[in-house]
Amino acid sequence: MGPAELMQAAAMARRFYLEGKSKIQIADEFGVSRFKVARVLETALEHDLVRIEIRVPAELDAERSDALRARFGLRHAVVAESPADTAETVENVADPENLGEVAADLLGELVTEGDVLGLAWGRSTIHMATALRRLPPCTVVQLTGVYDAGTADRGSVEAVRRAAEVAGGEAHPIYAPMLLPDSATAAALRHQTGIAAAFEYFDKVTVAAVSIGSWEPGISTVHDMLSERERAHYASLGVAAEMSAHLFDGDGRRIGRDLGERCITVEAARLRRVPEVVAIAGGRRKAAAIGAVLRSGLVTSLVTDTAAADALLEDRRPVRRPALERADPDEA
Numbered sequence: 001m002g003p004a005e006l007m008q009a010a011a012m013a014r015r016f017y018l019e020g021k022s023k024i025q026i027a028d029e030f031g032v033s034r035f036k037v038a039r040v041l042e043t044a045l046e047h048d049l050v051r052i053e054i055r056v057p058a059e060l061d062a063e064r065s066d067a068l069r070a071r072f073g074l075r076h077a078v079v080a081e082s083p084a085d086t087a088e089t090v091e092n093v094a095d096p097e098n099l100g101e102v103a104a105d106l107l108g109e110l111v112t113e114g115d116v117l118g119l120a121w122g123r124s125t126i127h128m129a130t131a132l133r134r135l136p137p138c139t140v141v142q143l144t145g146v147y148d149a150g151t152a153d154r155g156s157v158e159a160v161r162r163a164a165e166v167a168g169g170e171a172h173p174i175y176a177p178m179l180l181p182d183s184a185t186a187a188a189l190r191h192q193t194g195i196a197a198a199f200e201y202f203d204k205v206t207v208a209a210v211s212i213g214s215w216e217p218g219i220s221t222v223h224d225m226l227s228e229r230e231r232a233h234y235a236s237l238g239v240a241a242e243m244s245a246h247l248f249d250g251d252g253r254r255i256g257r258d259l260g261e262r263c264i265t266v267e268a269a270r271l272r273r274v275p276e277v278v279a280i281a282g283g284r285r286k287a288a289a290i291g292a293v294l295r296s297g298l299v300t301s302l303v304t305d306t307a308a309a310d311a312l313l314e315d316r317r318p319v320r321r322p323a324l325e326r327a328d329p330d331e332a
Contacts, residue, residue, distance in 0.1 A: 009044040016041055017050060060102070064309040068302065071312070072294045072319050075276065076110075076301035078102055079309045082282070100127025103280045103303040107209060108134045110276055110301075115206040117163060118143040118266065120244045121156040121178060121221065122211020124280035124303075129159035135167035141201040143208060143271075144244050145178035145264030147221050172198045176264045178245060179225045183261035195264065202266050208274045210299070212281035213242045214289035222247075222259070234259070241289035243279070243298070244271070250288065251317070252295025268298065276300050287311030295319055 012030065015021040016037075023041075027034040044050045061079040069077035080102045103124065111117055113136040119125050120143040140163040146155050157173040164171035174195055180186040189195055213220030215235065220242045223231060234256045238249040245263040247256040254268060271277060277298060281290050282305035291312050293299055304312075 006049065009040050009047075009049055012037055012040050013044045013050045017052075059098070061306055061309070064306060064313070067313055068304070068309050072302075074294070074299070074301055076106065076278075078106055078301075078303045080282070080303070080305050082305040082307040097127050097131075099124050099280050099282050099303055099305065100129075101131040103128040103209065103278065104131035104133065106278065106301070106303060107132070107207065110278070111135055111138055111167075111207050113137050115139075116141060116201055116204045117167070118202070118205035118208040118274065119156060119159050119163060120144045120208065120210040120266070121147055122213075122280070124211045125209050126155060126159045128209060128280060129162045132163055132166045135163065137169050138167045139170045139172070139201065139204075140164040140167060141172040141198055141205060142174040143202070143205070143210070143266040145174050145176045147178060147225070172201055174198050174264060178263055178265060179222065180262050180264070183258075186262050186264060189264060202270045203273070205266075205270075205274050207276045207278070208266075208271065209278050209280060210244055210271075212279050212286060212290050212293050214286050215239045215242060215247075219286060219289075222263075241292035243293050246298075248292045248296050250292050252292050252297070254296065271298055278303065280304075282308045284308060284311050287315075291315055291317075 008030065012026050015026045015029070016023065023034040023037045026037045030037070045052070059081050061081065064079040065077045068074070068079060080098055083098070107117070107128070115136070115138040117135070117138050117140045119129065119140065140160050142156055142160045144156065146157060157175065160171050160173045176189050176195055180189065190199060213223065215223055217224060222242045222245050234247060237255045239247045239255060240250040241248045245260060245265040246254060246268050247259060249255050260267070278301045279290070279293060279299040280303045284307040287308045290302070290304060290308055294302065
């Protein structure tokens, strides 16, 4: 390129990339066709006159995020850097506080005024609620009972209150355990005034935040609440993942539906009707469980870490029910 061409290309590039002018506006200014402008801009890139740099915060991984979104047919995927203290940490355990902060920022972006935000029990969702700094005015409803009624002030009830406080909206907590001894007790509790009022909001939820657990001690709340005999029973059915007291095999099929009858939780059919369901889970140890839930089609967006993302991208099994191609809710 000669000096005149260089100066023209630099001027056009400045108009287009820095001043935000359209190719038609630039063409009018310089007295050329818009096709000429397009060729000049392309040439400017080829000759390194213009450099385009895509930058995201250092703690987020744009390439993995995009690959994960495309691989599982998600609306949004946000991959945060895994903890780097030790190789064992990176391989196995997520940093729930870090994921919670990323998820809090995502919810602040996704929730709009007048939405109904649903929060399910989970360590990651609790950390997310703690990290919330901004939410537009919205109603917040609890989607599951608590892990232990004695810890309600430190768990999902407090998370719902915290989110509602940030949003300046109504809070609808559930003061009941997640798992009951039998289906009759669970049914009776669902008809209690406060719990029934929360359940009435389930069909109004527009954005939900959930956690995912793998079927092993300390990684699944439901697993830890069951007896050894019950754990063995569901393990024999091939359970690979748990989300909001719903169990899934490795291919994302729901199994052990009788467990849900004993639980205070949002039904899978209702969850499938929620326009935006954000799952928060990470760590290579949870990767198989995350993949199972993604294959169920119940989750539309995911916040995870690089360790889990790498394992998920290595798994080439087909996605049976992409969330953005949701089937009839009655099939859930």
